[in-house]
Amino acid sequence: xxxxxxxxxxxxxxxxxxxxxxxxxxxxxxxxxxxxxxxxxxxxxxxxxxxxxxxxxxxxxxxxxxxxxxxxxxxxxxxxxxxxxxxxxxxxxxxxxxxxxxxxxxxxxxxxxxxxxxxxxxxxxxxxxxxxxxxxxxxxxxxxxxxxxxxxxxxxxxxxxxxxxxxxxxxxxxxxxxxxxxxxxxxxxxxxxxxxxxxxxxxxxxxxxxxxxxxxxxxxxxxxxxxxxxxxxxxxxxxxxxxxxxxxxxxxxxxxxxxxxxxxxxxxxxxxxxxxxxxxxxxxxxxxxxxxxxxxxxxxxxxxxxxxxxxxxxxxxxxxxxxxx
Amino acid sequence: xxxxxxxxxxxxxxxxxxxxxxxxxxxxxxxxxxxxxxxxxxxxxxxxxxxxxxxxxxxxxxxxxxxxxxxxxxxxxxxxxxxxxxxxxxxxxxxxxxxxxxxxxxxxxxxxxxxxxxxxxxxxxxxxxxxxxxxxxxxxxxxxxxxxxxxxxxxxxxxxxxxxxxxxxxxxxxxxxxxxxxxxxxxxxxxxxxxxxxxxxxxxxxxxxxxxxxxxxxxxxxxxxxxxxxxxxxxxxxxxxxxxxxxxxxxxxxxxxxxxxxxxxxxxxxxxxxxxxxxxxxxxxxxxxxxxxxxxxxxxxxxxxxxxxxxxxxxxxxxxxxxxx
Numbered sequence: 001x002x003x004x005x006x007x008x009x010x011x012x013x014x015x016x017x018x019x020x021x022x023x024x025x026x027x028x029x030x031x032x033x034x035x036x037x038x039x040x041x042x043x044x045x046x047x048x049x050x051x052x053x054x055x056x057x058x059x060x061x062x063x064x065x066x067x068x069x070x071x072x073x074x075x076x077x078x079x080x081x082x083x084x085x086x087x088x089x090x091x092x093x094x095x096x097x098x099x100x101x102x103x104x105x106x107x108x109x110x111x112x113x114x115x116x117x118x119x120x121x122x123x124x125x126x127x128x129x130x131x132x133x134x135x136x137x138x139x140x141x142x143x144x145x146x147x148x149x150x151x152x153x154x155x156x157x158x159x160x161x162x163x164x165x166x167x168x169x170x171x172x173x174x175x176x177x178x179x180x181x182x183x184x185x186x187x188x189x190x191x192x193x194x195x196x197x198x199x200x201x202x203x204x205x206x207x208x209x210x211x212x213x214x215x216x217x218x219x220x221x222x223x224x225x226x227x228x229x230x231x232x233x234x235x236x237x238x239x240x241x242x243x244x245x246x247x248x249x250x251x252x253x254x255x256x257x258x259x260x261x262x263x264x265x266x267x268x269x270x271x272x273x274x275x276x277x278x279x280x281x282x283x284x285x286x287x288x289x290x291x292x293x294x295x296x297x298x299x300x301x302x303x304x305x306x307x308x309x310x311x312x313x314x315x316x317x318x319x320x321x322x323x324x325x
Numbered sequence: 326x327x328x329x330x331x332x333x334x335x336x337x338x339x340x341x342x343x344x345x346x347x348x349x350x351x352x353x354x355x356x357x358x359x360x361x362x363x364x365x366x367x368x369x370x371x372x373x374x375x376x377x378x379x380x381x382x383x384x385x386x387x388x389x390x391x392x393x394x395x396x397x398x399x400x401x402x403x404x405x406x407x408x409x410x411x412x413x414x415x416x417x418x419x420x421x422x423x424x425x426x427x428x429x430x431x432x433x434x435x436x437x438x439x440x441x442x443x444x445x446x447x448x449x450x451x452x453x454x455x456x457x458x459x460x461x462x463x464x465x466x467x468x469x470x471x472x473x474x475x476x477x478x479x480x481x482x483x484x485x486x487x488x489x490x491x492x493x494x495x496x497x498x499x500x501x502x503x504x505x506x507x508x509x510x511x512x513x514x515x516x517x518x519x520x521x522x523x524x525x526x527x528x529x530x531x532x533x534x535x536x537x538x539x540x541x542x543x544x545x546x547x548x549x550x551x552x553x554x555x556x557x558x559x560x561x562x563x564x565x566x567x568x569x570x571x572x573x574x575x576x577x578x579x580x581x582x583x584x585x586x587x588x589x590x591x592x593x594x595x596x597x598x599x600x601x602x603x604x605x606x607x608x609x610x611x612x613x614x615x616x617x618x619x620x621x622x623x624x625x626x627x628x629x630x631x632x633x634x635x636x637x638x639x640x641x642x643x644x645x646x647x648x649x650x
Contacts, residue, residue, distance in 0.1 A: 067404070070403070071575070073575040073601055073602075075405060075406050075521070075573070075575065075601070076403060076404070076405055076406070076523075077403070077404055077406065078395070078401060078402070078403050078404070079392070079401070079402055079403070079404045080400060080401055081400050081401070081402065107444070108433055111445070111448060114447070114448070117447070119432070120436070121447045122439070122442070122446045122447045122450075122472070122473075123436060123439070123472070123473065123476055123477075125447075126451075126459075126473050127473070127477070128470075128473065128474055132470075133458075133460070134451075134459055134460060134461055134469065134470075134473065135458070135459060136459055144459065145453075145457075145459075147447070147448070148447075148448065148451050148452070148453065148459065149453055151448055152448075152452070196400070198401075199544075200543070200544045217550070218525070218547050218548055218549050218550065219524075219525045219547070219548040219550075220545070220546070220547050220548075221545070221546045221547075221548070222543050222544070222545050222546075223543055223544040223545075223546070224543050225542070225543065225544075248400065250396070250398040250400065276398055276400070277398075
């Protein structure tokens with residue numbers, strides 16, 4: 001665990017209390033020792049690794065939306081829309097750039113190397129040959145080879161550690177575990193926080209035990225704000241890491257202003273601002289010095305905006321590592 | 326459209342208005358003409374089909390949970406937990422019993438013939454051979470053959486029409502389209518309503534256009550009740566069909582009482598009562614005459630409760646067809 005008394009420690013004691021109370025009241029992570037073992041193995045493998053004379057950099061990519069249960073025996077929950085495409089595609093580019101990736105993803109969302117597959121690829125992409133063997137159906141065979149082959153190689157080489165979550169409670173507990181575990185690797189760790197994280201939640205203890213009944217009349221709900229964990233990540237859990245958060249809005253008017261606020265309030269190294277309707281074409285990387293507009297290269301329809309975005313952030317991360325040494 | 330003036334017409338004019346206003350305010354179904362064409366083709370194929378001297382029966386199986394968007398440009402939504410396992414497994418048994426199935430399912434949930442696959446089967450079940458061919462990995466090869474082979478056969482023979490939904494608006498509009506389309510087939514149609522349908526929603530017109538901002542303080546939300554569409558399905562959309570609804574509760578104390586209420590209030594032919602924790606082992610089929618407890622046959626771990634459940638309902642449906650002629 002990172003010390004809470006260091007120079008970077010959280011100054012805001014109200015926030016500290018909120019965070020503590022969030023974690024205290026959260027249902028305990030079911031498989032926490034298994035996750036902890038996997039993390040230990042991954043960090044051990046990469047703590048002494050060198051690529052072209054440089055120590056391997058590690059990035060934790062978060063991806064997909066978190067859920068907020070509305071009942072303890074959960075039937076209903078609030079979800080955040082996110083296909084996980086951004087996180088999955090970015091993971092491929094980070095691996096290509098020599099990073100080892102901890103992919104903290106929502107169960108069921110997009111996986112790295114699977115971007116060009118149809119919906120429901122398992123049922124759509126295969127067929128039986130006359131002699132009862134399986135083969136990939138056209139036009140999917142190239143995409144299938146890439147998905148199954150490249151994905152397997154990345155996992156087997158230990159370059160891709162996949163950790164799934166569903167609820168906001170699981171997500172934040174796992175993010176804290178990861179951040180405090182990689183702390184020893186210092187500035188060569190990046191957090192690329194592309195997950196769509198709930199802003200509001202129902203505290204576990206005030207949650208209905210049973211399914212909410214639909215009697216007569218409307219349902220009134222009061223949701224509490226999720227404490228601003230980015231501040232804790234940046235100041236306490238992994239104070240030397242390079243931290244990138246994302247800001248998604250549907251209203252362009254307030255987008256850059258909100259990104260600027262997040263940059264200052266949480267001490268992020270960069271905030272990637274994106275607008276719901278154009279998020280696959282363009283993002284703006286906001287840092288304390290500048291705002292850089294990053295566009296998809298339209299020369300080929302298969303190009304995506306994550307390619308130049310990850311290149312830019314890898315450069316900024318290298319500068320951060322150089323500055324820190 | 327079924328006549329609204331027949332003997333079975335909805336008597337409750339307040340409910341009628343609520344239903345009308347729900348549909349009037351819903352965002353229009355994007356691919357409604359495509360769905361309508363598929364339905365027409367399916368009904369045409371089966372309207373004159375005979376199996377063992379009997380006309381083919383048709384069942385509409387609904388499966389998975391509906392979402393309730395909280396914003397028009399949807400970032401957040403309320404979801405209903407449902408893996409879709411019940412609907413997917415039941416579909417297999419209905420096809421085995423000679424039915425043609427309209428499978429109205431939530432995108433991303435369980436598919437028929439895929440029950441014994443691991444999570445994320447696309448990435449888990451295949452590998453490359455040395456000569457760059459794909460093969461199923463053990464221990465999954467039998468499950469893969471069943472999933473891909475049997476599923477394909479059912480779709481290609483026209484015994485399985487798959488229609489996906491996401492929101493409560495899409496689900497209810499599609500259910501209405503299906504019900505009014507199959508009306509001409511009379512009593513040989515069954516509705517097997519296993520989907521987890523939202524009880525509460527935010528009317529489209531009163532919904533925030535943009536993402537709800539997390540300023541300071543908690544978020545208060547008021548949700549309206551979804552009008553009780555089962556009554557409209559039963560009395561107006563498909564008055565001759567055999568209708569089965571499901572009641573899921575987490576509290577056994579109130580389960581049978583609620584199932585009885587649903588039976589009477591909506592005129593269902595049967596209500597399948599199930600409790601969250603034991604729903605894979607046992608259900609109770611509640612009709613006006615009796616309550617029949619249906620248990621999974623524990624002799625083999627691969628047996629499921631859907632097998633005897635579907636058998637029982639197929640028998641009851643045959644009696645309904647005989648009574649109606």
